[in-house]
Amino acid sequence: MDIALPLNPDFCGPIRMPVLDLEAPKSIVTLKSLLADRALTVKRPRQQPPSLIFSLPAEMLAETFLQATADDQSASSMLMPMHLHFVLSQVCGLWRAVALHTPSLWCRVVLHLAGRTAGFNGIKSLAKTCFERSCDLPLALIITSSVFDSTNIPNLPVELVLPVRHRIRHLELQLPAILTESIFKLPRNSLRALKTINITALVQDNDGSWFRSMSALEGARLLDSITLSCVYSPRTPDLRFDPYMAGLSWDRLTELRLHDLEIQCDDVFYFLEMTSALVRCSLNLRIIPPLVPVIPFTGIPAPADLALPKPKAPVTVPALRVFELAISSGSHNAPADFFFNRMVFPSLKELSIKFIEKWSLLPCATLTELQTRSAFSLEQFTLASRTGDSLLPFLQSNPLLWRVQLVLCAVELVPLVTALTLKAETGDGAPILPRLRILTLADHWPEETPASSWTHATKAVDCMVRSRRRAPSINGDSNNVRLEGFTFGSRASLSAKKIARFERWRAEGMRIRTVIVPHESQHPSRSGYNRILWQELE
Known part of the structure; x- marks a missing residue:
């Protein structure tokens, strides 16, 4: 049937x-005793050899x-x-x-519902079967759906989670916001075995802040990894994450990811001050410039000596090794330096800063001061959509870097690649970033016009890659590492000779590719220009 x-x-x-x-099996039978039963063997004709x-x-x-x-x-x-x-x-x-x-x-119970709006009794029976056959072992429960409207969908999370709530070690949900919120409203000790949780809420216009008052997570004493994100329906404004209302136990977290949820600088300072074990952090940071004080009842700006904000104590995150930021601003050209000026990361190894707006300011001096204050040495560095001065001082202060990605940073190409070129034995100066293995450079380079300047710039790029492909023979230094991957993006195309040389390096096993970086006005999706470009380069 x-x-x-x-x-x-x-x-x-x-x-x-x-x-x-x-x-489910009526009694507990070990696998060894069960297979000892000869009834499990298949009788075969004599002329057919037994299966291996x-x-x-x-x-x-x-x-x-x-x-x-x-x-x-x-x-x-x-x-x-x-x-x-x-x-x-x-x-x-x-x-x-x-x-x-x-x-x-x-x-590991994985239920991908896609656009299903019926037949949930079979899903519940399937999950029940898996729960019974897993005996009393810890569970990983994953439920995903692509339906935003929860009108015709039963509350599957609660119906499936409640019977096995004390066994769930990993919980991953992609469901309408009202259903994911119901998980957080469970009794405090419901998810006491939970260690990792990954929630993606499908948000509509009428959905509120689904991530507030997470009482069920307060009782999860083993919880150390949280990922919260949103998928918005059209014309739905981004939601703000409020750490004061979340009620999470910040001191136990080792990993926190907040994707497509805006969080303000003061809120970041609040929960980072309480974290002592945080190792990885990924945030969508919204920078709002501080208000300028005014004289009461007049609206006139206060004098300059009174308008200066009072210095605040630095925020130290001792165990943080990976910090990923996607930064937006509340106003045009809002500076981001006042956020980094309060941070101290003594153990930082990976830093990624991506500005959502095209024009955002982050001076190199701010990054250099952060490195000096924290005394870290980065191994991976990503910077996207930032305008400012030269980045060479910051790169020189992190000689252990092996992966560098610079996208739309408004820097000059020739000085950058010249500094990255390994010098010959007769050359002068110590090599910068001797351990560099993966490099991405994509921008609207100033050298692209006139044509003579672009020819000189591409020749410098070619020289840089060639010198790093010859490492460690350059200078006889065994610490120099050969370049394994190179991505180059520009508006102007490369010459046929340069492309042919790139093809030879690709044949040698090097991961190398070129990308056309269109102007924002020429891009089909101007609103998502930065995000789409990041995805193309990753």
């Missing part, structure tokens, strides 16, 4: 799938099943959720015995 499960609405019809066995699969140890077969199901099924797949797990359990009696008595095979 077969059943028809409704699947992706874009599919023309249902797929016939066999009925799932929803009965029956000589494989049961433990090795179980490990093979785990490896085969390690990768999550694609969310766009039209197959039923957990399809491969049930296929493995229906091949033969031996495979079924191994699958049903390997609890770790059923500990």
